[in-house]
Amino acid sequence: MSPQPLLEKPEPEAHLVQFYEADEHVLTQNVGRYLLEGLKLDEGLLVIAIKEHADAFIRELERCGTDPDAAVRNKRALFLDAEETLDRCMTGDQPDWRRFEHVIGTALLEVRSREDHLGCRAYGELVALLWKRGQFSAAIQLEEFWNKLLESGNFRLFCGYPIDVFGPEFRADSVNALLCAHTHVVPAGLDSDLESAVGRAMDDVLGAEILNVRSEMRTSFQPIAWATVPAAEAAILWIGNHVPAKADAVAARARTYYHGEKRFRALVENSADAISLIDAEGNVLYASPSTTSILGYGPRELVGCNWLRVVHAEDGDIMGRTLEDVLATPRRTVHWQARLIHKSDRCCWGEGTTTNLLDDPDVRAIVSNYRDITDRKHLEEENEKRAQELARSNAELQDFAYVAAHDLREPLRTVAAYTQLLKIAQSDEERGQCADIIIGGVTRMATLLDDLLSLTQLEFDNSREAVELHRVVHQAFKNLEQAVKESGATLAIDPLPVVQARESYLIEVFQNLISNAIKYRSVAPIEIRVTSEAWEREWLIKVSDSGIGIAPKYHDQIFGLFKRLHGRNVPGTGLGLAICRKIVEGMGGKIWVDSKPGMGSTFCFTIPRDMTTDGSELGAQSKD
């Protein structure tokens, strides 16, 4: 079959055609894109379509973020019904040039009359209607009218034809005439799906012949018409002309593959998981639309980039090894978890599976699908923290119950023993002594119970306020007024910071440390000094005294429950430092002591500094 040009050659790139019967969705996408470009270029739009198509185009334009209604209101766009407009362009069964010129010319004038309009784009289905009715020559004539109008300039035309590229009508002579009337054929399939479906179908149907056919196609392929025809459509037409006996089988197989591919693509593109195809070097060949919701990148933005680019630097090695593992074991699915970097630089947790299908001729890629598990990861971390906290507090409770029982029993034994003695006491004096000892035991038990209660009642709800440490130390010193007066202790306070904490807890800490400094004094005058140092992420607070000091082997023990280094002659329950430790650790800090016997003691503890995102600290240094 030789091409039979029927018409004058149209202007280059001015007259596009798409055969859409095999996939109407592609028509909507392509016309949507064509009209959108026009709107962006401030061109006028004339759309002559059946209602169903016009509605689909409007929805597509809206989906792309434009407002077609506003364009209509501003007279930038005009939508005409195809049936009605065709009637107005015909006289009987034939298109009438004068009517056509009047109807279409007026409509074009309407959308391009505004001065700022640079050009105009038309989309038309008038000819398609004639084609559908089988009025082929009338259709070709109408195309001729359009080309005549195109010559008068400054507009483009896109025609949609309900022709099935897989059907026999696509290989009929009349299609040649149509191609001659256009400058470009817009692909009838999505991306490269149609091309790969036709390629696979040719391989299957032509078998051993395929090599010959391909080389012949390359050397003897003459443009069938003037139009630039995409590879898939050109191959179908070529087979129709040169291997007609197999043309139907190739087209039928190609249809099956194309729709299979489309279904598969629909699955991939509508999956919540992101799916990527990667080559052996780790370069992204394809990224599905869900990539945007997980990593913020548009699917095409990642194509050509190395996959490791979106992996957190600290997980780069693990993911590099995962890729090596995948490469070494084709078809085995490897599971992974790693931190990924979102386009906005935020870090998120990804979990996925990767399979090496490089040796599968239909895939030839490493397939990776993954999802965002950041929320789940945070929940797991939270649960882990809670479990640790629970284990710690259980252990503490056991410890506590054991020690408490042990220490409470001791005054109880005293009370029991002296009550027995009281029963057999002979004199008032003996009875008085017993009663005093019993009262002492009971008082000691009461003090122990009070201290235990204050230890167990410490609850950390993480509520914090700005606390001026300087004021807190003064308050603690004031609470100990009597002991301070009696001992003649002096207090020196260096400049102290404002910290984020619970004020009442900090008063308790200083009160315990200062009262210990007074209790465990030596014969030398008592000097207490409170100082602070700013560390990178915390404050170091020191309470030093000039007292008796503590041997290094007791430095850890004294923070335990009821741990005392002194006898009854010095009052105390051995709970003061345990309370301090619980408060400090509850705030996220640490507490310890530096001391040597006879050299005084320095109790140190840290309070985390609350940093703002710009690195400055909440609160400020308070004045002395």
Ligand code: ADP
């Ligand atoms: P308490 O003072 O009621 O005995 P603490 O828990 O406050 O209990 O202290 C535990 C032990 O640590 C004390 O019994 C004491 O022996 C020792 N200690 C605490 N503070 C000092 C200090 N500033 N100087 C010397 N020893 C101290």
